[in-house]
Amino acid sequence: MTMTTGSGLHGGEPTNPDERIPYRGEQPYGVPDDLVVLGALDIDASDERLWVPQSRDVTFRPLLLSVSQGYFVNILRVRRSGILSRHRHAGPVHALTLRGRWHYLEHDWWAEEGGYSFEPPGDIHTLEVPDGVEEMTTLFHVTGAYIYVDPDGNPTGIEDVFSKISNARAHYEAVGLGADYVDRLIR
Ligand code: FE
Numbered sequence: 001m002t003m004t005t006g007s008g009l010h011g012g013e014p015t016n017p018d019e020r021i022p023y024r025g026e027q028p029y030g031v032p033d034d035l036v037v038l039g040a041l042d043i044d045a046s047d048e049r050l051w052v053p054q055s056r057d058v059t060f061r062p063l064l065l066s067v068s069q070g071y072f073v074n075i076l077r078v079r080r081s082g083i084l085s086r087h088r089h090a091g092p093v094h095a096l097t098l099r100g101r102w103h104y105l106e107h108d109w110w111a112e113e114g115g116y117s118f119e120p121p122g123d124i125h126t127l128e129v130p131d132g133v134e135e136m137t138t139l140f141h142v143t144g145a146y147i148y149v150d151p152d153g154n155p156t157g158i159e160d161v162f163s164k165i166s167n168a169r170a171h172y173e174a175v176g177l178g179a180d181y182v183d184r185l186i187r
Contacts (some may be wrong), residue, residue, distance in 0.1 A: 010051050015017075015092050015144060018025050030038040031182065032068075035064055035184075035185070039100065040063055040139075041075075041139075043075070043077070043081070043098065046061065049175040049177055050177075051077060051172040052164075052167050052168045052172075053175050054076075057076040057078065057079040057080040057086065058076070058078050058079075058080075059076075059077050060074045060075065060077065060164070061074060062074045062164060062168050062185050063130045063139075063185065064185055064187060065159060065163060065164060065168075065186045065187070066187050067162070067165070067186055067187070068079050068187065069187075070091070070143060070144060070161060071091065071141065071143035071144070072142055072161040073137050073139070073144060074139070074140055075138070075140075075142045076137070076138050076139075076140055076162065077135065078100075078136040078137070079135050080100075080129070080133045081126065081128075081129045081133055082129060083127070083128050084102075084128065084129060084149070085126070085127055085146065085148055086124070086126040086127075086149055087117055087124070087125070087146045087147060087148050088120075088122065088123070088127075088155075089121055089122065089142075089145075089147075090123050090143075090144030090145040091119060091121050091122070091142070091145070092143050093118070093119035093120065093140060093141065093142050094102070094117075094118055094119075094140070094141040095116065095118075095119065095139070095141075095145070096138065096139040097112060097117070097136075097137075097138045098113065098137045098139060099123075099135050099136060099138075100133040100134070100136035101129075101130065101132070102127060102129045102130070103127075103128060103130070104125035104126060104128070105128055106124070106125045106126060109140065110144060126182050130146050138140065144160065145159060145160040146158065146159040146160070147166065151185045165186065167180045168181075168185075
């Protein structure tokens with residue numbers, strides 16, 4: 001290997017002639033297809049049919065549904081204020097807040113537009129969208145499950161990648177996209 005300075009990584013002309021040669025071998029056997037969702041953050045322009053109803057004034061748009069790793073990436077859109085749910089996480093959650101603000105009753109931090117937040121596995125919390133927020137939109141990467149709980153932590157329901165797939169299949173079938181529209185998002 002020839003070490004060079006001024007590689008093309010920073011915008012200059014590549015000085016190593018090998019740099020621009022695409023990998024020419026085969027991909028490892030078993031690698032799943034990659035996945036690209038154009039306009040994922042173009043919230044208002046995206047086809048409204050892509051938003052799957054979850055409860056009153058709450059919809060989600062799935063971006064990636066990982067059946068092999070047990071996680072999902074979706075954009076949650078809430079168009080009402082108030083309590084959304086009390087839940088425990090069975091895995092880690094990464095959240096990028098795109099619009100509005102929200103918080104958990106149990107914690108003193110707020111998720112604000114443009115902010116990132118991490119929710120550790122095991123944490124039990126109650127999501128509230130405050131009065132005055134007309135729309136809260138957040139991209140969530142959720143591993144494992146939401147376990148909905150009562151105020152004492154007793155389980156009352158569950159949500160995971162498979163319930164997301166089931167809801168999305170039913171909705172996409174109903175709006176004419178076809179249940180198998182979901183297949184392109186499953187890995
Ligand atoms: Fe949570």
